[in-house]
Amino acid sequence: MSDADPKPSTSTNVKWHHGELDEATRERLLGGPGCVVWFTGLSGSGKSTVARRVERRLLEDGVRAYVLDGDNLRHGLNGDLGFTAEDRTENIRRVGEVARLMADAGLVVLSAFVSPYAADRDRVRGLVPGGRFIEVFVDTPLAVCEARDPKGLYKKARAGVISDFTGISAPYEAPPAPEVHLQTDGKSIDVCAAEVMQGIRDRGYANRA
Amino acid sequence: MSDADPKPSTSTNVKWHHGELDEATRERLLGGPGCVVWFTGLSGSGKSTVARRVERRLLEDGVRAYVLDGDNLRHGLNGDLGFTAEDRTENIRRVGEVARLMADAGLVVLSAFVSPYAADRDRVRGLVPGGRFIEVFVDTPLAVCEARDPKGLYKKARAGVISDFTGISAPYEAPPAPEVHLQTDGKSIDVCAAEVMQGIRDRGYANRA
Numbered sequence: 001m002s003d004a005d006p007k008p009s010t011s012t013n014v015k016w017h018h019g020e021l022d023e024a025t026r027e028r029l030l031g032g033p034g035c036v037v038w039f040t041g042l043s044g045s046g047k048s049t050v051a052r053r054v055e056r057r058l059l060e061d062g063v064r065a066y067v068l069d070g071d072n073l074r075h076g077l078n079g080d081l082g083f084t085a086e087d088r089t090e091n092i093r094r095v096g097e098v099a100r101l102m103a104d105a106g107l108v109v110l111s112a113f114v115s116p117y118a119a120d121r122d123r124v125r126g127l128v129p130g131g132r133f134i135e136v137f138v139d140t141p142l143a144v145c146e147a148r149d150p151k152g153l154y155k156k157a158r159a160g161v162i163s164d165f166t167g168i169s170a171p172y173e174a175p176p177a178p179e180v181h182l183q184t185d186g187k188s189i190d191v192c193a194a195e196v197m198q199g200i201r202d203r204g205y206a207n208r209a
Numbered sequence: 210m211s212d213a214d215p216k217p218s219t220s221t222n223v224k225w226h227h228g229e230l231d232e233a234t235r236e237r238l239l240g241g242p243g244c245v246v247w248f249t250g251l252s253g254s255g256k257s258t259v260a261r262r263v264e265r266r267l268l269e270d271g272v273r274a275y276v277l278d279g280d281n282l283r284h285g286l287n288g289d290l291g292f293t294a295e296d297r298t299e300n301i302r303r304v305g306e307v308a309r310l311m312a313d314a315g316l317v318v319l320s321a322f323v324s325p326y327a328a329d330r331d332r333v334r335g336l337v338p339g340g341r342f343i344e345v346f347v348d349t350p351l352a353v354c355e356a357r358d359p360k361g362l363y364k365k366a367r368a369g370v371i372s373d374f375t376g377i378s379a380p381y382e383a384p385p386a387p388e389v390h391l392q393t394d395g396k397s398i399d400v401c402a403a404e405v406m407q408g409i410r411d412r413g414y415a416n417r418a
Contacts, residue, residue, distance in 0.1 A: 029273075056230055077303060098286065101307060105314075
């Protein structure tokens with residue numbers, strides 16, 4: 001049927017068919033609406049750690065949530081991609097498309113990727129219906145990230161063993177106007193998670209229990 | 210963090226981290242476990258139509274379900290892919306990875322793609338934990354599909370305007386042992402949907418209302 005369309009479109013503005021139920025009914029039955037909470041920041045800034053604490057809080061509050069990060073994406077869907085600028089862009093494009101589908105299925109999607117390029121993040125924002133994209137800038141000083149260096153990657157990047165490493169040998173473009181500007185330095189994970197929860201609640205996506 | 214791993218793995222056997230909750234608790238809070246219901250069959254066989262009827266039934270029963278098909282995949286995530294054998298394989302690989310993520314998030318995923326190659330379908334089966342992959346062979350005679358020809362694609366394929374068209378100029382490998390063998394000819398959409406619902410129920414994935 002549709003997968004036999006001989007001219008696949010690359011448009012992102014296509015109105016999807018949503019089957020037999022009207023949109024409001026479908027959304028209600030899915031427990032939605034969902035949204036995309038997009039964590040961006042340097043390696044070691046705490047994106048995944050905070051995202052997983054937020055996931056726990058949401059689930060315990062009865063809100064269905066799911067973390068997308070390198071652990072479940074880089075090994076699977078994006079296992080064919082490396083770390084060149086082009087591959088990073090394709091990585092984020094695919095993550096964005098998956099996040100949009102999962103949000104459309106009523107989930108609060110917590111996406112935790114360095115996503116260093118503003119244009120890539122803005123493209124994802126454009127995929128998600130208005131207001132359902134919450135950008136969280138995990139703003140941790142480079143020196144702090146480098147001191148943590150949980151996987152020894154900064155050390156390797158400084159030594160030139162790893163090339164194209166964000167913050168060292170590849171750029172990080174900080175978001176100019178994120179929905180949540182999370183300055184993590186000196187704060188506990190719980191305090192960080194609470195700030196993100198507030199950002200989600202303020203937009204009406206965490207009040208379904 | 211993990212997305213800065215300099216050597217992305219292509220293994221599909223990686224044990225994902227699931228954050229702070231143990232697996233059973235997470236699954237319960239997500240309303241899961243989810244599963245992947247994989248519809249395969251010729252163009253025009255009725256895959257999407259039946260999948261959308263099943264989606265409606267599940268949602269009305271309080272089971273969160275989501276259809277993945279050409280409408281929401283070919284235009285987005287897989288908008289860069291065509292219809293060569295290689296692109297079809299990559300298309301199904303990505304759909305499989307997305308389906309696995311969504312099932313992991315507690316959803317009953319209804320995937321409706323021609324997916325003509327047995328090896329591609331079996332690869333997806335291998336991605337999903339045991340028993341959570343339900344293959345539905347939508348078995349409609351080629352002559353019936355061609356007589357329906359909802360998008361005029363068979364006509365174009367016969368005229369040679371479209372190449373590599375499944376059933377006409379490209380192979381379809383029927384599943385030898387699908388979980389549900391749906392012979393649609395002469396049956397209503399409701400009867401077809403009921404047979405699929407039974408296959409889902411028999412495996413314990415539609416009893417959560």
